[in-house]
Amino acid sequence: MSDSSHERLQKxxxxxxxxxxxxxxxxxxxxxxxxxxxxxxxxLKVKPRxxxxxxxxxxxxxxxxxxLRVLLYRKKVGExxxxxxxxxxxxxxxxxxxxxxxxxxxxxxxxxxxxxxLLLTNHGELAKRLMHxxxxxxxxxxxxxxxxxxxEIITTLTRTGVMIDGHRAKFDSLAPGVNExxxxxxxxxxxxxxxxxxxxxxxxxxxxxxxxxxxxxxAYGPIVxxxxxKAGGFREATDAERNALLKAVGLDxxxxxxxxxxxxxKRAEAAAxxxxxxxPKAPRSAKAKRAAEAADAxxxxxxxxxxxxxxxxxxxxRSSAAAKKxxxxxxxxSGKRRP
Numbered sequence: 418m419s420d421s422s423h424e425r426l427q428k429x430x431x432x433x434x435x436x437x438x439x440x441x442x443x444x445x446x447x448x449x450x451x452x453x454x455x456x457x458x459x460x461l462k463v464k465p466r467x468x469x470x471x472x473x474x475x476x477x478x479x480x481x482x483x484x485l486r487v488l489l490y491r492k493k494v495g496e497x498x499x500x501x502x503x504x505x506x507x508x509x510x511x512x513x514x515x516x517x518x519x520x521x522x523x524x525x526x527x528x529x530x531x532x533x534x535l536l537l538t539n540h541g542e543l544a545k546r547l548m549h550x551x552x553x554x555x556x557x558x559x560x561x562x563x564x565x566x567x568x569e570i571i572t573t574l575t576r577t578g579v580m581i582d583g584h585r586a587k588f589d590s591l592a593p594g595v596n597e598x599x600x601x602x603x604x605x606x607x608x609x610x611x612x613x614x615x616x617x618x619x620x621x622x623x624x625x626x627x628x629x630x631x632x633x634x635x636a637y638g639p640i641v642x643x644x645x646x647k648a649g650g651f652r653e654a655t656d657a658e659r660n661a662l663l664k665a666v667g668l669d670x671x672x673x674x675x676x677x678x679x680x681x682x683k684r685a686e687a688a689a690x691x692x693x694x695x696x697p698k699a700p701r702s703a704k705a706k707r708a709a710e711a712a713d714a715x716x717x718x719x720x721x722x723x724x725x726x727x728x729x730x731x732x733x734x735r736s737s738a739a740a741k742k743x744x745x746x747x748x749x750x751s752g753k754r755r756p
Contacts, residue, residue, distance in 0.1 A: 423462040431541025434519020438545045483517045487654035488537040491646040498526045525613040533634035534642040546666035553611040557636035558618055560606050564627040579624045638665050
């Protein structure tokens, strides 16, 4: 922000990594931010010399010494996506590496009973765009359903849609996954959608008198969870993955060249922290291991919809680095079963 520029308060704070724009707007509405001694209002524009206080503490825009970073976190069931939990439940933020400046921002959330891929970044604008519906970033899930999903239900959930809180919601696609031989009350399905409304996957399934017994996010835009991260652990995004995210939301100008030695060192340290955070699990039976593998990666890959992105760059394809780490899923309509 140059001396002659005027930028919206929430953008300045988000770019500094304090939180997402949406979260900062909530802070403003709650009266937590002052500018030059006056309580801030939504939409207020500020200059570099303005005195900004957040919760009574003076905000000093530091020179960005921290490069743009993205983490891939594999959330466990039972973890919460909040910085502090009054009930004392485990929070993902206690496991994250420290930043020189700014703070980690989650790209959307997963509820306490949902596991899988959660993206975090220290760049407010990137987080905002990845969550905004106008960019149509696809989320993919493996969902285990108690009850039968009929062709009529598939039509309802992918074409007709269901009214949820005054909004017509639907999946982009819903395809059967890989399930064990024989008839089971629980069946795996692969679901995709491009909105992140609260508990939307569960609410869509439950609207058809069915029950979700397990839900795992397996991909967010071009980033695939894969098998390289233990539950409760994380890793830094590769250059290819980070650049794919930036291009997907029209931030191509921020796409980075190969990482500097300092960044490489930070990533190595973060990887070591991730390994330390992920506790070894007790050995599982062969049957339990097969079930876990089916849950994490054994569902059919639904076809993506090709659509133009309003006000955004065209959606990036999956990064080759991420795709190599993702196990190939059987075709949904082949009728083949995993042995």
